[in-house]
Amino acid sequence: MSRIMSGIQPTGSLHIGNYLGxxxxxxxxxxxxxxxxxxxxxxxxxxxxxxQELRLAVRELAIGVLASGVDPERAVLFVQxxxxxxxELAWVFSCMTQMGDLNRMTQFKDKSQFQxxxxxxxxxxxxxxxxxxxxIYRADRVPVGEDQVQHLELAREIVRRFNGIYGQTFPxxxxxxxxxxxxxxxxxxxxxxxxxxxxxGLFEEPEETMKKxxxxxxxxxxxxxxxxxxxxxxxxxxxxxxxxxxxxxEQIAADCRSASIGCVDCKQSLAGNLExxxxxxxxxxxxxxxxxxxxxxxLNEGGNRARAVAKETMDLVxxxxxx
Ligand code: SF4
Numbered sequence: 001m002s003r004i005m006s007g008i009q010p011t012g013s014l015h016i017g018n019y020l021g022x023x024x025x026x027x028x029x030x031x032x033x034x035x036x037x038x039x040x041x042x043x044x045x046x047x048x049x050x051x052q053e054l055r056l057a058v059r060e061l062a063i064g065v066l067a068s069g070v071d072p073e074r075a076v077l078f079v080q081x082x083x084x085x086x087x088e089l090a091w092v093f094s095c096m097t098q099m100g101d102l103n104r105m106t107q108f109k110d111k112s113q114f115q116x117x118x119x120x121x122x123x124x125x126x127x128x129x130x131x132x133x134x135x136i137y138r139a140d141r142v143p144v145g146e147d148q149v150q151h152l153e154l155a156r157e158i159v160r161r162f163n164g165i166y167g168q169t170f171p172x173x174x175x176x177x178x179x180x181x182x183x184x185x186x187x188x189x190x191x192x193x194x195x196x197x198x199x200x201g202l203f204e205e206p207e208e209t210m211k212k213x214x215x216x217x218x219x220x221x222x223x224x225x226x227x228x229x230x231x232x233x234x235x236x237x238x239x240x241x242x243x244x245x246x247x248x249x250e251q252i253a254a255d256c257r258s259a260s261i262g263c264v265d266c267k268q269s270l271a272g273n274l275e276x277x278x279x280x281x282x283x284x285x286x287x288x289x290x291x292x293x294x295x296x297x298x299l300n301e302g303g304n305r306a307r308a309v310a311k312e313t314m315d316l317v318x319x320x321x322x323x
Contacts, residue, residue, distance in 0.1 A: 004033040004176065005139035007040035007080065007130075010057035011047070014064040015199035016274070017183035017192030019281075020242055025143050027069040029176070035075035036137045036306060037065065042080050042087065042129060046122040047115060062295055064202060067284035078302035080133065085310035090125070090132035092317055096161045097128050101154055107147060114195075131155035136310045140171040146182055147191070149175060166320040183242075188217035188235035200239075203282050206275045213267040219256075222263060229256040229263075236267060243273040 006029075008022050029035055039061050044054055058079055070077060080086055102108070105127055112119045122129075130151050134142055135158075144152055152175055159170045182191055185198025192199050200209055218236050222229040231237040231253040240249050252269065255261040288295060317323075 001034045002141050003036070003137060003139045004029050004141045004143065005036045005038070005134045005137050005173075006143050007038040007043070007133050008061065008065070009040050009044050010054065010061045011044055011049075012057060012194035013199075014061065014202040015192055015194060016202060016239075016242075016278075017185070017199065018064075019068060019202050019277075020183050021145050022143075023065060023068040023070070025176075026065070026075065029143060030071060030075040033141065036139065036309075037070060037075050037077050038080045038133060038306070039065075039078070040080045040133065043126060046111075046120060046126060048118060048120075059292075059295065062299055063285050063288045064281075066288055066295075066298070067281045068202075072298045072302060076302050076305045077298060078306040079299055082299070082303035083136070083307045083310050085136050085307070085314045086129065086132050088314055089136050089310075089317060090129040092321060093132050093135075093158050093162070094125055094128045096158050096165075097125075097154070101157065102127065105150060105154070107151065127151040127154050128158070131158045134173050135159065135170045136313050137306070138170055138313055140173055141176045142173045143176040169316060169320055184235050184238065186212055186216040186235075200274070202278060203285055204278065205282075206271060206279075209274055209278070210268065210271045213271055214264070216267065218263045218266075222256075222259075225262045226259045228259045231256045236263070236270060240266075240270055240273070243270065243277060248273070 006022065006026060008018065014023075026035065026037055039058050041054060041058050044057070049057070062077070062079075065077060066072070102124055108124055108126070111123055111126075115123075130148075131154065134152075134155055142152055142155075152173065156172045159172050163169055184190070185192040185196055186200065187196070187198045190196055190198065200212060204212075213236070216236050219229040219231070219234045221227060234256070237249075237252065237256070240252055244252070248269065252261070252266055256266065
C-alpha cells in the first residue's frame with residue numbers, strides 16, 4: 001500500500017479553505033492509503049507565535065481534524081514536535097541542499113513580504129524541514145496544493161542527491177492533486193487565510209458566516225439588483241461549487257445571469273448549504289472539547305506510532321551517512 005504524508009500548520013482557527021484543501025482530502029485518502037497526518041507545530045515557529053497560543057492552536061487543530069472525519073484508527077495523527085527525528089533528518093537534508101535551490105522558492109519570497117520584520121532562517125529552510133517531514137516516513141505520495149508543488153520538487157531533488165551519494169534510501173514522492181488546491185478568501189483577491197482576515201471559519205455559527213458573506217466580493221458588474229451577473233467570475237459562486245449540489249449551482253448560475261435573484265439571496269442559499277457541512281463538524285468539535293483526555297490519548301498514540309517508523313528511517317540514515 002502506498003504511504004501518504006501530509007501536514008497542516010496550527011496557525012489559528014480552521015477555515016473552509018483548510019477543510020476543502022486539506023481535511024476533506026485527508027478523510028478521503030485514509031480510505032485508500034496508509035496515512036501519516038501531522039500537525040506541524042515546528043513550521044509554525046517561523047512566525048514566532050505566543051507559546052500559549054501555539055499550544056491552544058495545536059489542540060484546536062487536532063479537534064478540527066478529528067471532527068472533520070479523520071479516523072485515528074485508520075490514519076496516524078500526531079504532532080510534529082513529538083517526533084524529534086523530523087528535525088534530525090532536516091539537518092542531514094540541509095547539508096544536501098544548495099542555497100541556490102532555496103533561493104528560488106517563491107513561497108519564501110511571498111512569506112518574507114508578509115512578515116518583513118521577521119525574515120528568519122527557519123523561513124528560508126522551511127522546505128528542507130518539509131522534505132524531512134515526508135521522507136522520515138519514506139512516504140511515496142504527498143497531497144499538496146499548487147503553492148506547494150515547488151517544495152515537493154525540491155524534496156525530490158534532495159532525495160536524488162541523497163540516494164546518488166549514499167545509495168538508494170528514499171522513494172521520490174509524487175503529488176496527489178488535492179480537489180480544491182486553492183480556495184480564495186472572501187475578498188476574492190488572495191488565498192483564504194486567517195492572517196489575511198478573509199476567511200469563513202469552520203466552527204463559526206451560521207449568523208457570523210452570513211454576516212461575513214454579506215461583505216463578500218461578487219461580480220463587480222452587478223451594481224443593482226436587476227443587473228445581470230456573471231457567475232463564472234464570481235468568487236461567491238465558486239463556494240457554491242464546493243458546498244451546493246449540481247442542480248443548485250445550475251439554478252443559481254441561470255438566475256444570476258437573468259438577474260432573477262440578487263446577491264443576498266444567492267449568499268443566503270450558500271450560507272444554508274455551508275451550515276449543512278459546518279453544523280455537524282461544529283457539534284462533533286464541541287463533544288471533543290469536552291473530552292480533552294481522549295485528545296491527549298489519540299495524539300500520544302499517534303506520536304508513538306509515528307516515532308517507531310521515524311526511528312527506523314533515522315537509524316538507516318545514520319548508518320548511511322556515517323554518524
Ligand atoms: S448572484 Fe451569486 S453568483 Fe451572481 S454575482 Fe451575485 S453572488 Fe455572484
